[in-house]
Amino acid sequence: MHYINFNMIKKISNFINFNKSIIFLVFIAYFILGFLIYKDYGFYTDEKFHRSNGFFWLTYIADFFGLEKLKLSSAVKMSEIQGFTLPDIELWNKYGIIFDLPAAYLEILLKLDEPLKYYQLRHILIFIYFFIGSIFFYKILLNRFKNKIISLLGLFLLIITPRIFGDSFWNNKDIIFLSLYIISIYYYFKVIDNPSNKNIILLSLFSGISSTIRFAGFFIPISLILFWLINFVSNKKDLNFSLVLKHLICYFFFLFIFWPHLWDNTFTGIVGSLNLDMAWSGKVNFLGEYYHSNKLPYYYLGFWILVSTPILHLLLFFHGFSAYSLRVIGRFVKIKKDSIYNDLWRAKEEKKDFFIFFNLVFFFTGLSLLNISLYNSWRLAYFLYIFIIYFSTLSVYFYFKKYKNKRFINISLILCFIILAIFIIFRIYIYHPYQSFYFNFLTTEKIKNNLDVDYTGLSAIEFLREVIKNEKGNHEIIVSTNSWYPLWFMHDLLDANEKKRIKIIVNDEKAKADYVYSNRVYDIDKRYYKKYDMPSRFKKIKEHKVDNTIIYEIYKKSK
Amino acid sequence: MKLFFYKTIFVAFVFFITFKITVGSTVKYVENKIYSLSSKENLEYIKKKIKDEMKVAVSKEEYIKKDDAILINQFIKKIQNDLNNQN
Known part of the structure; x- marks a missing residue:
């Protein structure tokens, strides 16, 4: 009996080695944390x-x-x-x-x-999708860097990205797309390693599913065709056309299966999905000026990335991206008519880097320069974080490689990383539950308050509960909004007693309200319209600020 | 073939970026200006300005100076005369 037990323990400890158990613990801890806090988040208008x-x-x-x-x-x-x-x-x-x-x-x-229960179920489901996505992100990094510590650091960078952390509890489009795109990239890497039928089918499955959420998912088959084209002109045979064809057939098959919208009208359904009528038709407040969502300045996306991404991520990204860009430029300059290597990459690992580089350059330039509708900060482009963090991890990898034999420097770098990561975690804690509106510590108060912050009205439920708590008694409280926000969505989420007390009226009738809520997001330039002028009898009683960022305002009618 | 392929892609990309940053941004600037001039907000703004100016005119004891008033009066009369003579 003792012998059997000893053997079992030995087997288990062989199976779960030290590194594996740390990674396992990280994932378990992250899941438990998510499970403990998912109820803290507000609700999204869509x-x-x-x-x-x-x-x-x-x-x-x-x-x-x-x-x-x-x-x-x-x-x-x-x-x-x-x-x-x-x-x-x-x-x-x-x-x-x-x-x-x-x-x-x-x-x-x-x-x-109960509305509260079923919306909370949706929130935990979003978190589970992202949790699975983060496991695959770790697998992507492990596949590329073949180092558990570097992959773990990269994983940390993803899960402590404040806007992603916050959105992973409520954003049912961008986070789902981000997670599915991560899984697609993982299978893309697997196809690069081993272009077997199984990997092709799995790549097609996940890229097909991700395309049903956001049009950007179409980039996977396009990039596979482009990679084949590069191979074709270089006379390299590591990606043949039959493989691309197989992928395209499977891709459209899964796209069709997972998108019932195409079942009745396949062609018009695909064409119709390119129509962006669902895009925000109101104005976007960017640095105090109001723009139409497809007439934003070219620097809109770049600016948002710079102000809403932690400095640690930015520093590592700029290092990783510039180092890799120099390498690609070097390869490009040295292209010869005949070469035993591929022109823009040497080994498979470099090919993977090139794929990520290509994704980032394509999407960043496309989204910035092609007048594509962007609104609600840059949540529609949050999937760019995959590439940003990939290059940040590449930077970590370069450092480790450079100081491979210098143990002291290696330990110092890890310590430095941990200290900066703790600082980000501290700021995530400060922002809770509004991490989705995170700005890095270099962003000034003036900038923060001249951008759309709580664009989805996550704070509305907190406002309603606060008003009920502050107004003692059982009398009815009339509330309204002074911003673009359908507050009545939140009424369902109150409990029965709270519902009885709250009466929500539309913005046009706000003068009759006792309290008025504003998430400071407007569909028009409020300087020229009276729609959002507050009646003179109202006084601002609260400005809910986090890290000097105004999340919402409350006005109360004076007696 | 290979070098041509890469060079074409590279030149196209550089051309696109340069075009967008130089000509494209100017076009976008002009587009935004036209859009904002003809936008409802701007019309509302002009309407508001005119109303404000009218209010100022009403509140002032003398909105048009005497010399200007004589000149405008003479000018209107001249126009009226010419129009009548044409008929």
Whole structure:
């Protein structure tokens, strides 16, 4: 018996070596942390629409497969979702189902009828998607750098990126896309290592699914074609055309399967998804000036990245990116007619770096220079963090490589990294639960308050609860908004007693309200319109600030 | 073939960036100016300015100086005369 136990322990300790257990512990700790705090976050304006989207497609699919009971439950749930500012689901059902459909199904399966409960379920699901994405991010780094410590440091950089950390508890589009794009990149790397059918199918599956969330997912097949083209002109045979063809066939197959919008109208569905009518039609406040979302200055994206990314990430990124760019430029300058190597990379590892470099340059220049609608800070381009952090990790890798035999420098670098990471964690703590509105410590107060901050109204629920808490008694409290925000979305999330006390009225009638909420986001240039002028009887009683950033304002009517 | 391919891509990319940063940004600037001039906000702004100016005019005891008033009056009369003579 003792012998068996000893053997078992030995086997287990062989299986889970020290490094592995640390990584395992990191993931477990991160998951527990997420599980403990996911209820702290506010709610997003589009969540109601996406819940409706989930039930719309669940009803459709249940009908398709003849699941009458499920169809009925789903249809009932869908009919209950109403609101005068809610987009018509029959017209705007273009979104993919990879998140909305399982969320809707789980809501029925778990018999969740309280709004707060089912929205919280959606939030924990978003976190789970991101958690899986972060595991794959670690696998990407391990695949590329073959070093557990470097990969772990890279993983840390991802999960302590404040805006990603915050959004991973509520952002049901950009975070889901980011997670799926990470998984697609992982399988892209696997295809580079071993272009087997299994890897091609998995790459096609995840790139197809990610394309159903954001159009940017189409870049995976495009880049595979481009890589084949580079190989073709260089007479290299590590990527043949049949492989590209297989990928394209599988890609469109999975795109079709996971995007029921294409089931009835395949071609018009794809073309229609390119139409950006769903983009924010209001104005975007950028440094105090109001712009149309597709007429923003070219530096909009770059500026946002600089002010909302921690300095540690930026420093490492600039080092990693510039070092790699110099290498690629060097390779480019030295291209010869005949060479035994590939022209822009030597080994597979460099090819992976080139793929990430290509992604970053393509998306950054495209999003900055092609008048693509950007709004709500730069959340639509948050997937660029994958490439930013990849190059930051590459920088760490370069340092480790350079000081390979200098133990003291290596330890000092890790210590330096840990200290700076602790500083970021401290700032994440300060911002809680508004990490989604993070600015780095170099950003001035003037800049922070001349940008759209709480664009999704995450703070609205806190405002309602605060007002109820401060107004003692059982009388009715009339509240309104003085910004672009459908506050009535939040009414469902209050408990029964709170609901009875709160009456929400529209912005036009705000003069009748007792309290007025503003998330300081406007669809028009408020300097020229009276729409957002506060009636003279109202006095600002609170400016909720985090790190000198105004998140929301409360006005109260004077008696 | 290979060198041509790379050079074409490189030149196209550099051309695109240079064009966008130089000509493109100027076009964008002009576009934004036209857009903002014809925007509802600007029209509202002009309307507000005119109203403010009218309010100022109403509140002032003498909005147009006597010399200017005589000159404008003479000018209007001249125009009226010429218009009548044409008929």
